[in-house]
Amino acid sequence: MSILKVNNLSVSFKQYTSGLRQTTHQVISNLNIELVSGEILAVVGASGSGKSLLAHAILGILPLNAETSGQITYDGEVLTSKRQEQLRGKEIALVPQSVSYLNPLMRVGSQVRSSVRKRNAKQAQEEVFQRYHLKKEVGNMYPFQLSGGMARRVLVSTAMVSGASVIIADEPTPGLDKVVIEEALNNFREFADQGCAVMLISHDIESALKIADKVAVFYEGTVLEVAPVEDFEGKGDRLRHPYTQALWRALPQNDFTWIEGSI
Amino acid sequence: MQLSNKQLLKQPLNKRQRTLLVCIGLSIVVCVVVLTGILLDENRIATNLEVRNSPPSLDHLFGTDWLGRDMFSRTLMGLSLSIGVGLTGAIGSATISVILGLVAATMGKVADSIVTWLIDLFLSVPHLVSLILIAFAFGGGFKGIVLGIALTHWPSLARVIRSEVMQVRSLDFVQVSKKMGKSRWWITKEHMLPHIIPQMLVGVLLLFPHAILHEAAVTFLGLGLSPQEPAIGIILSESMRYLSVGMWWLAFFPGICLLFIVRMFDKIGDNLRMLIDPHHAHR
Amino acid sequence: MRWQLTWNIVTFLFWKAIKMASLLVAISFISFLLVKNSPIDPIQAYVGADMLNVSQEQREKIEEYWGLNQPVMEQFMSWSSAVLSGDLGTSMIFRLPVSEVIGERFLNSIALMSVAWVLSGVIGFSIGILAAMNTGTWIDRMIKWYCYTLASTPTFWMGLLLLIVFAVWLNWFPVGMGVPAGVLAEDVTIMDRIKHLILPALTLSIIGVANVALHTRQKLIEVLSSDYVVFARARGEKGFTLFWRHGLRNIALPAITLQFAAFSELFGGAVLAEQVFSYPGLGQATVEAGLRGDIPLLLGLVLFSAIFVFVGNVIADLIYRVVDPRTREGKSYAVKQ
Numbered sequence: 001m002s003i004l005k006v007n008n009l010s011v012s013f014k015q016y017t018s019g020l021r022q023t024t025h026q027v028i029s030n031l032n033i034e035l036v037s038g039e040i041l042a043v044v045g046a047s048g049s050g051k052s053l054l055a056h057a058i059l060g061i062l063p064l065n066a067e068t069s070g071q072i073t074y075d076g077e078v079l080t081s082k083r084q085e086q087l088r089g090k091e092i093a094l095v096p097q098s099v100s101y102l103n104p105l106m107r108v109g110s111q112v113r114s115s116v117r118k119r120n121a122k123q124a125q126e127e128v129f130q131r132y133h134l135k136k137e138v139g140n141m142y143p144f145q146l147s148g149g150m151a152r153r154v155l156v157s158t159a160m161v162s163g164a165s166v167i168i169a170d171e172p173t174p175g176l177d178k179v180v181i182e183e184a185l186n187n188f189r190e191f192a193d194q195g196c197a198v199m200l201i202s203h204d205i206e207s208a209l210k211i212a213d214k215v216a217v218f219y220e221g222t223v224l225e226v227a228p229v230e231d232f233e234g235k236g237d238r239l240r241h242p243y244t245q246a247l248w249r250a251l252p253q254n255d256f257t258w259i260e261g262s263i
Numbered sequence: 264m265q266l267s268n269k270q271l272l273k274q275p276l277n278k279r280q281r282t283l284l285v286c287i288g289l290s291i292v293v294c295v296v297v298l299t300g301i302l303l304d305e306n307r308i309a310t311n312l313e314v315r316n317s318p319p320s321l322d323h324l325f326g327t328d329w330l331g332r333d334m335f336s337r338t339l340m341g342l343s344l345s346i347g348v349g350l351t352g353a354i355g356s357a358t359i360s361v362i363l364g365l366v367a368a369t370m371g372k373v374a375d376s377i378v379t380w381l382i383d384l385f386l387s388v389p390h391l392v393s394l395i396l397i398a399f400a401f402g403g404g405f406k407g408i409v410l411g412i413a414l415t416h417w418p419s420l421a422r423v424i425r426s427e428v429m430q431v432r433s434l435d436f437v438q439v440s441k442k443m444g445k446s447r448w449w450i451t452k453e454h455m456l457p458h459i460i461p462q463m464l465v466g467v468l469l470l471f472p473h474a475i476l477h478e479a480a481v482t483f484l485g486l487g488l489s490p491q492e493p494a495i496g497i498i499l500s501e502s503m504r505y506l507s508v509g510m511w512w513l514a515f516f517p518g519i520c521l522l523f524i525v526r527m528f529d530k531i532g533d534n535l536r537m538l539i540d541p542h543h544a545h546r
Numbered sequence: 547m548r549w550q551l552t553w554n555i556v557t558f559l560f561w562k563a564i565k566m567a568s569l570l571v572a573i574s575f576i577s578f579l580l581v582k583n584s585p586i587d588p589i590q591a592y593v594g595a596d597m598l599n600v601s602q603e604q605r606e607k608i609e610e611y612w613g614l615n616q617p618v619m620e621q622f623m624s625w626s627s628a629v630l631s632g633d634l635g636t637s638m639i640f641r642l643p644v645s646e647v648i649g650e651r652f653l654n655s656i657a658l659m660s661v662a663w664v665l666s667g668v669i670g671f672s673i674g675i676l677a678a679m680n681t682g683t684w685i686d687r688m689i690k691w692y693c694y695t696l697a698s699t700p701t702f703w704m705g706l707l708l709l710i711v712f713a714v715w716l717n718w719f720p721v722g723m724g725v726p727a728g729v730l731a732e733d734v735t736i737m738d739r740i741k742h743l744i745l746p747a748l749t750l751s752i753i754g755v756a757n758v759a760l761h762t763r764q765k766l767i768e769v770l771s772s773d774y775v776v777f778a779r780a781r782g783e784k785g786f787t788l789f790w791r792h793g794l795r796n797i798a799l800p801a802i803t804l805q806f807a808a809f810s811e812l813f814g815g816a817v818l819a820e821q822v823f824s825y826p827g828l829g830q831a832t833v834e835a836g837l838r839g840d841i842p843l844l845l846g847l848v849l850f851s852a853i854f855v856f857v858g859n860v861i862a863d864l865i866y867r868v869v870d871p872r873t874r875e876g877k878s879y880a881v882k883q
Contacts, residue, residue, distance in 0.1 A: 089782025101777035391814035395836040400580035518703035525698035
């Protein structure tokens with residue numbers, strides 16, 4: 001069942017370029033995707049192509065100089081910015097990229113506790129830490145004291161305790177070793193198996209394919225095609241868009257062929 | 264999410280163009296003040312006992328003092344004198360900053376720590392106290408005040424230039440030039456100076472408000488320009504004796520004019536920095 | 547953990563003390579050379595108006611008494627060794643030991659400066675927050691305009707304005723002097739002192755607000771657009787809770803540190819405010835010493851003001867070390883895990 005729908009979303013920023021001219025910089029244009037409960041949708045594309053802004057647009061936390069158009073619906077209901085404010089953290093949770101998304105002067109335990117909505121905060125935090133193999137002391141640490149893997153698990157904990165039904169994970173794997181990546185991805189699979197809709201934003205198509213149900217290919221600010229994960233096999237003949245095919249063939253275990261310039 | 268278009272109001276000029284216009288406009292105002300101050304006839308501030316102690320009127324915009332001198336003319340002359348002293352001091356200070364900043368950034372570790380120590384040294388005594396000390400050492404007057412300003416205002420700009428040069432130095436094209444065997448001086452001249460000159464220009468402009476305020480302050484305290492000069496600091500310290508009898512205009516107008524001039528320079532400097540500095544490009 | 551923090555602070559203070567010592571030596575030396583270079587005649591400062599009646603013979607006697615006839619380096623050595631043993635010499639205009647003059651004046655000044663320091667800190671911090679929470683609105687623009695204008699305002703002129711309005715027009719306050727003239731020291735009441743303190747303190751506070759306010763505004767805007775505030779918003783935090791948990795925590799520390807690091811400007815401002823209101827503090831003494839060539843007092847004040855500024859900076863650094871968890875607690879936990 002589709003729970004979150006993005007229709008024709010465009011995001012642009014005002015910017016001053018060289019000299020005295022002001023330009024509008026379009027980062028996302030006419031983007032359409034759909035999240036389904038119990039499924040993982042991987043949004044893959046090159047780093048720095050504006051994928052994170054998609055997450056921020058859904059949550060309504062874009063910077064002030066951003067302009068958006070298009071429509072997002074949650075559970076059949078149009079998301080106004082007021083509605084977004086009510087839903088974020090409660091129904092839609094974000095798992096951000098890195099430890100810089102934690103307040104540097106606040107103990108991580110208390111930051112996780114602040115995400116709890118429906119139950120006893122202290123208990124929920126302790127349970128989730130136990131579940132993710134974080135020692136009790138970790139709750140009393142400051143973000144700068146965490147290792148990369150620990151930070152990852154703390155960030156996932158915030159989404160876990162919130163009880164949200166849509167989870168948006170923004171680049172959850174960069175700079176981590178293989179074991180930690182696997183663990184992080186499995187966490188998201190668990191979310192989906194519990195009935196959440198998960199949107200996994202990543203530049204790492206290979207690991208995304210391991211857990212996703214569908215893959216949306218993001219290029220130049222829009223989604224070229226949404227393909228079921230089964231289509232990524234063999235020579236990629238079932239993939240419709242040439243860029244997706246090229247992306248698939250460029251993987252080391254396939255032909256390792258060069259992606260030709262642009263499409 | 265509904266369409267939200269914030270850019271309904273079309274502006275004829277964007278912020279950068281307006282910034283440039285503001286700069287030009289303010290510079291013209293400053294030039295006019297300086298020129299009138301210089302070109303003003305000495306007779307305008309001649310003693311005229313018939314009109315002494317008169318409050319502001321159409322004849323005398325800022326009123327007259329106890330000798331019947333026109334305060335408007337005195338203020339203008341004082342301003343152009345103060346701007347002159349301030350600019351001389353600021354330029355001297357900027358020169359010191361550039362030299363020390365370059366030395367710190369290019370001459371190795373020892374030179375760097377010496378300059379850093381010097382900066383700490385000059386920041387360790389309150390500006391005004393060191394100004395009083397230096398002005399005292401040179402027996403007050405023009406020389407004392409200009410030297411004082413030049414010697415006390417350089418540390419902040421020197422820091423900026425030091426880090427700027429260090430940043431440029433680590434850039435690829437400088438590293439390549441070095442590998443190609445270009446001399447230190449050549450690299451400094453070809454690569455460093457073009458980066459530093461805009462910084463320095465803005466630096467002078469931003470130093471200037473401090474310089475002119477400190478000049479006025481030290482002169483006000485009696486350690487700066489001599490009482491014969493029509494400086495703003497002198498005018499204000501003289502006015503103190505007449506405030507208790509209600510001659511408020513003696514202090515009010517010269518002070519607010521000084522405030523305007525300082526604010527203008529600050530604004531020009533800030534605006535120019537915004538135009539030059541790429542970090543502000545998104546504003 | 548505890549002992550390590552203490553140890554860190556001890557070594558930190560040790561290095562600071564060494565640095566302070568090196569700076570003080572340099573300041574003493576440079577200042578001494580500077581005042582000796584001055585064309586202002588120290589003998590005239592000592593004798594005052596009777597200068598015309600002083601014969602060449604008497605002059606030489608005075609020179610000998612003060613050691614003014616010796617080479618500069620020798621004078622410096624004898625002055626500095628006296629300073630090291632705690633003797634700053636005798637003030638020529640007050641005819642009292644310099645340390646006594648400074649001590650008494652400092653008590654007056656510290657009353658003035660601490661009132662101004664607290665007032666400007668609290669007000670500046672509050673209006674900085676107010677501006678940042680309303681970025682781009684007329685409130686923000688007004689506060690910014692006010693702060694930039696204040697930063698360009700001559701302190702002494704602000705003092706003159708307050709003097710005109712409150713002392714001359716409204717007659718609420720005396721025009722000058724730390725205590726009423728013609729009243730014996732023991733008869734001066736606390737109320738008298740407070741009355742004379744208000745205007746100079748107000749002058750300093752009005753001017754001092756600008757720096758803290760602009761800094762706090764900038765910092766809070768930065769914090770509000772930081773990743774962790776974005777994430778906090780993504781978790782549904784908003785309004786005052788968001789500000790309290792993530793804003794205040796991260797801007798209070800820099801603001802307090804800034805206030806301590808601003809001791810230098812505070813002292814400079816006090817010099818001007820004290821002169822305008824003839825408030826008998828350190829600043830006024832500095833001006834007197836400079837105007838009348840009281841070399842021992844001037845040197846003593848230069849050293850004292852340097853120590854004053856230095857103490858402010860050390861406190862600012864220490865606060866960071868003790869309060870900020872990033873410097874307080876090492877990375878040791880992460881290694882253990």
